[in-house]
Amino acid sequence: MIKGSSYTGRNAVIHKEREEKIMKEVVAAKSAVEAAADKNPIIKVSKLNKWYGDLHVIKDVDLTVTQGEVIVVLGPSGSGKSTFIRTLNALEEFQSGSIVIDGIELTDDLKNVEEIRKETGMVFQQFNLFPHMTILKNVSLAPIWVRKWKKGKADEIARDLLERVGIPEQADKYPGQLSGGQQQRVAIARALAMQPKIMLFDEPTSALDPEMVNEVLDVMRSLAESGMTMIVVTHEMGFARQVADRLVLFDKGEIIEMAEPKAFFDHPKHERTKLFLSQIL
């Protein structure tokens, strides 16, 4: 018993040191990013429409995201928010409108799709780790086979990333041996290993036990602070209020309201937003 608690104590200290280290890096990175023209639109979505058969799931959505911005997408289930985020890296097709990511237009051209997928990392609700590979292999696979890095370099970067998400000691285990929170942190590391400019999160904490939500949100928070452009679909209001630069409310495939957190929570303009907030808060 005593042994156990002293161990967690030590762990906590290590964790804190690590966080401080990350924070320092983050501050340095952020100032650099701010210096480099903050107003670059890195994602430009205009007049996006998508149908499933007769069902109109995304209606005339416009969204422009500048570099380093954190957008949190809210909305009731079935509102099209997940579908929207999945169209951004071509996991879903769309019928009209345009998506331009980092200057590349998303078309049927496979080359463009590949380029855009290199630029965007994606984290799923169900983690979707590869169960037959070790954690390290999960993270280093894509860099080796898509970025064509040498195995040594890819492994080194993978270990660094696992360190960054706080689970370096799990590198040689298999996904099935990890808790949900740990698996989701691996999934984040896996997406980061491709060195994307944009990270997409599709309800990253919805499948987690409540006590594991924070460890994942912490990683996302530090990622946001490091200047990563992020679009996050989530129901975590605390995270939204604290981390987001802008909030977007989806309903029935449309963007109902888009505002900064303070304005969004304190003075929502639309009745639908008020209703949504009253239901969720």
Next chain:
Amino acid sequence: MIDERLHIKGEMDSRLEVTDAPRLKQDGQTPFFKALKKNLFDGPKNTLLTLLTALFSGLVLYQVVQFAVTNSWDVVYIHLRLLMIGQYPLEELWRLWFALYYASLMIGGTWGLFKGAGKAVALTFGSVFLAFAIIPWTTLNTTLNLVACLLLMAGGYLLGSRFSVLKIPALVLWALYFPLTLGLIMGFGGLLDPVLSRYWGGWLLTVILASVAIIGCFPLGILLALGRRSELPVVRYFCIAYIELVRGTPLIMVLFIGQLLIPLFLGGQTGMDNVTRAMIAYVFFAAAYLAEDVRGGLQSIPGGQYEAAQALGLNKIKTTFFIILPQALKAVIPAMVGLFITILKDTSLVAIIGLSDFLGTARRISNNPEYLGRYLELYVFVAVFYFIFCYLMAYVSRYLERSLSKGSR
């Protein structure tokens, strides 16, 4: 004070021991007897059942032992060479021995290097070699060769367990094993004296047919399974048509087609002997079934795996080979090995097209008027031999399944 307490405690402990001992004695039952009582003599009905079963098993066992002991088995051991290798020319026997040496060394080495199921394989082969070396009816030459095999196996084990750097050479040697030994048995297309396939027979022919069928159907079956899920309609419909056509046809008919139609289509002078044609028939037949097994595995992979791979930028081919196929194949190991065992047993159907495989040879011997009515010994021998190797395959499959599912829940 403390001392006194300790003393009292000690006394109590010893008292406990003293009182414990007779209680255990009263019970007077070892765990073995307890288990016996609980499982076999639990109430009058079960006792009756147990006794009846014991009586029946005893009777059967008595009959079997009597059969095994009172029979002379000469029909088996006189024809042992015929049963094992058919008409393979005596002066070229060294090729088969070489193949066995090679296999023994590799099996021993694999056991030493990789542990696991290699042990079962090595012990099974070792026991079979030993049995054949010990029985008095084999020639001295055979005995010496088998002893050499056993020594090579032991040597391989020692080498493997000492030098783990040999892992990759061992895998390369395994990959080379089949083409090399098959080439040697055939004579490397004229490099050595060719031994025509009509001289192959018995267990040798059975093993060659089964190996070719299993090794050949594996890539073909996977391609068909992938093709059946292809987005290209031409590929998909071709694969569906092929798989359903073959699955809707009896194996014997496929064998006949192989024998009669291949020469017809390819213009008579194909230069293909009937063993080769049987091999082709087996490969194409087994591939259709394997494709269906693999398709089951492919369907069991959740869509999230594809999405995750795509999101990481892996293209379709890389996704298939790194993410989907390894998981799909792992999921269908039991079904695949079941198919492989079926193939091994189904090779006995080649007797119908005039080849003398293991079972076919036994049947031909039993037709010899000199041994009229002595078929039972032959068939028992054949059955035991088939069973040993089929069971070994099933065992290795179970082991693979368990060891591959480690870590992933």
